Amino acid sequence: MKLYYIPTTRAVRPRWLLEEMGIPYELISVTMAMTQQPEYRQLHPHGKVPVLVDNDVTIFESAAICAYLADKYPEKGLAPLPLTPARSYYYQWLFYAPLTLEPPVEQFMFHVLPNLPEKLLPKSQHTQVSPTETLQWFAKACSPLNQVLRDNNYLVENRFSAADVVTGGVLLWALKLGMLEEDNPVKAYIAKLMERPAFLLADDDLYA
Numbered sequence: 001m002k003l004y005y006i007p008t009t010r011a012v013r014p015r016w017l018l019e020e021m022g023i024p025y026e027l028i029s030v031t032m033a034m035t036q037q038p039e040y041r042q043l044h045p046h047g048k049v050p051v052l053v054d055n056d057v058t059i060f061e062s063a064a065i066c067a068y069l070a071d072k073y074p075e076k077g078l079a080p081l082p083l084t085p086a087r088s089y090y091y092q093w094l095f096y097a098p099l100t101l102e103p104p105v106e107q108f109m110f111h112v113l114p115n116l117p118e119k120l121l122p123k124s125q126h127t128q129v130s131p132t133e134t135l136q137w138f139a140k141a142c143s144p145l146n147q148v149l150r151d152n153n154y155l156v157e158n159r160f161s162a163a164d165v166v167t168g169g170v171l172l173w174a175l176k177l178g179m180l181e182e183d184n185p186v187k188a189y190i191a192k193l194m195e196r197p198a199f200l201l202a203d204d205d206l207y208a
């Protein structure tokens with residue numbers, strides 16, 4: 001199994017899950033320049049990471065890769081059984097993270113923070129966005145998570161699952177960008193997730 005990877009990106013999410021499961025995998029470290037090459041476009045149409053190649057399966061999108069891996073190894077217990085109520089909530093959070101929680105984080109990174117390298121976002125595509133409004137949007141997206149995490153350590157039935165990896169991956173990014181200043185259950189949750197041995201193995205701490 002091969003995982004195409006750039007440190008500090010969304011590729012940390014499937015790497016973290018692989019480490020949680022203790023599954024052997026080959027980490028293929030690529031650079032942004034390499035992902036723009038035609039050969040890499042055969043793997044990912046937009047030249048992004050992560051990509052997972054597992055025999056005849058070549059799959060992109062970090063949350064989808066995590067869902068695929070959790071289902072492939074049911075004995076690892078990182079996805080609730082299909083057609084159970086827990087599975088419904090698992091889907092809910094697995095989709096909530098990239099679709100609802102991540103957009104304000106992405107906006108903060110690309111349109112609030114100044115001086116992004118030209119290769120990440122050309123100046124012509126930079127729009128001026130209010131930091132306060134973006135943080136309010138993020139706080140709103142965090143509010144259902146705070147509600148669940150006030151009484152639970154994990155999102156689904158209080159058991160660690162791939163939904164925590166994907167959500168944790170988004171929150172990690174928010175934390176590194178300085179978006180999680182207020183003490184609340186979400187902040188405590190990401191701090192706890194970051195203590196997990198598998199997370200520490202997966203996350204090359206190049207943010208500082």
Ligand SMILES: N[C@@H](CCC(=O)N[C@@H](CS)C(=O)NCC(=O)O)C(=O)O
Pocket residue numbers: 009010011032035047048049050060061062063098
């Ligand atoms: N929704 C996709 C986003 C993938 C994505 O944008 N990856 C970024 C890193 S976080 C990337 O590869 N950027 C390189 C580039 O745009 O050239 C996912 O979750 O996998």
